[in-house]
Amino acid sequence: MAQTAVAGPEPGLALKEYARRNGLTAAGRLPTLAEYSRQLWKYRHFIWEFASAKVTASLGKTRLGMVWQVLTPLLNAAVYYLVFGLLLGTNRGIENFVPYLCIGVFIFGFTQATVQAGVQAISSNLGLIRALHFPRASMPVAVALIEARNMIASMAVLFVIVLAFGEPITVQWLLLIPALLLQTVFNGGTAMLVSRLGAKLNDLRQLTPFIMRVWLYGSAVIYPVTAFEERVHNPVLLAVVESNPLLIFIELIRHALMEEIPLANPAPVLWAKAIAWTAVVGLGGYVYFWRGEKGYGRG
Numbered sequence: 001m002a003q004t005a006v007a008g009p010e011p012g013l014a015l016k017e018y019a020r021r022n023g024l025t026a027a028g029r030l031p032t033l034a035e036y037s038r039q040l041w042k043y044r045h046f047i048w049e050f051a052s053a054k055v056t057a058s059l060g061k062t063r064l065g066m067v068w069q070v071l072t073p074l075l076n077a078a079v080y081y082l083v084f085g086l087l088l089g090t091n092r093g094i095e096n097f098v099p100y101l102c103i104g105v106f107i108f109g110f111t112q113a114t115v116q117a118g119v120q121a122i123s124s125n126l127g128l129i130r131a132l133h134f135p136r137a138s139m140p141v142a143v144a145l146i147e148a149r150n151m152i153a154s155m156a157v158l159f160v161i162v163l164a165f166g167e168p169i170t171v172q173w174l175l176l177i178p179a180l181l182l183q184t185v186f187n188g189g190t191a192m193l194v195s196r197l198g199a200k201l202n203d204l205r206q207l208t209p210f211i212m213r214v215w216l217y218g219s220a221v222i223y224p225v226t227a228f229e230e231r232v233h234n235p236v237l238l239a240v241v242e243s244n245p246l247l248i249f250i251e252l253i254r255h256a257l258m259e260e261i262p263l264a265n266p267a268p269v270l271w272a273k274a275i276a277w278t279a280v281v282g283l284g285g286y287v288y289f290w291r292g293e294k295g296y297g298r299g
Contacts, residue, residue, distance in 0.1 A: 040135045051142040077105040099162040104221035114147045118191030119198035129297035136296045140191035175256040182278045183249045189285030219246040245277040
């Protein structure tokens with residue numbers, strides 16, 4: 001069968017125009033943000049299956065399997081309650097301290113798990129990245145998706161804890177949906193941010209547990225948020241402390257599930273801050289990761 005030859009550029013026709021007419025692009029060209037987003041959407045099924053495979057691989061060899069997704073935050077909450085609630089007495093001022101503590105542990109753990117997995121999203125998948133062509137943002141997006149699925153299972157247990165300690169079901173519980181959606185987008189942006197950093201800085205993996213521990217102590221997870229007002233007397237520093245994004249997300253969930261609890265700021269202010277953090281980190285992390293697309297898997 002005769003093959004049709006592609007005619008060369010006409011005399012005087014610029015090479016760029018010739019390439020455009022024939023659908024040619026420069027090798028290794030960074031796609032525009034819009035093009036990259038469309039490519040990422042086309043790989044949505046791959047992202048979902050990759051996330052499912054990761055969950056199965058991580059828990060499939062344990063005896064309790066998926067139960068560990070719920071058991072881990074429960075054990076953490078029990079340890080924190082024993083040490084900080086009973087021994088150190090940090091529960092003063094909070095009548096229903098157990099659900100207060102559990103909400104903090106579960107919500108903080110949602111972001112903590114995303115960050116810790118996100119740091120290795122690129123570095124632990126170099127074989128796949130070097131073998132196949134796909135938007136590299138698929139990796140941190142899959143990480144965020146995995147932890148969001150885990151969080152859904154954890155929320156069922158959290159509901160039982162909150163109800164068991166006397167908190168009623170109210171219309172305010174519906175605020176959980178937008179609050180968790182905002183945190184999920186925030187987590188996705190954070191995962192992309194640390195994924196790019198982790199791809200270049202191998203030591204970041206070792207530093208992450210220490211960073212998250214400091215973040216834990218600054219997020220009013222294991223003690224009442226009123227402790228900041230009692231100890232931080234500089235209004236500017238107090239405003240900075242109370243603008244901690246994880247403290248804000250934890251406060252929103254506590255406000256939704258519990259009645260008559262002290263808040264760092266009025267609820268409308270917390271919502272405004274949560275939306276602002278989600279927009280800045282979600283979009284900023286995505287753009288930052290996209291800018292490094294050509295460098296992942298090299299070296």
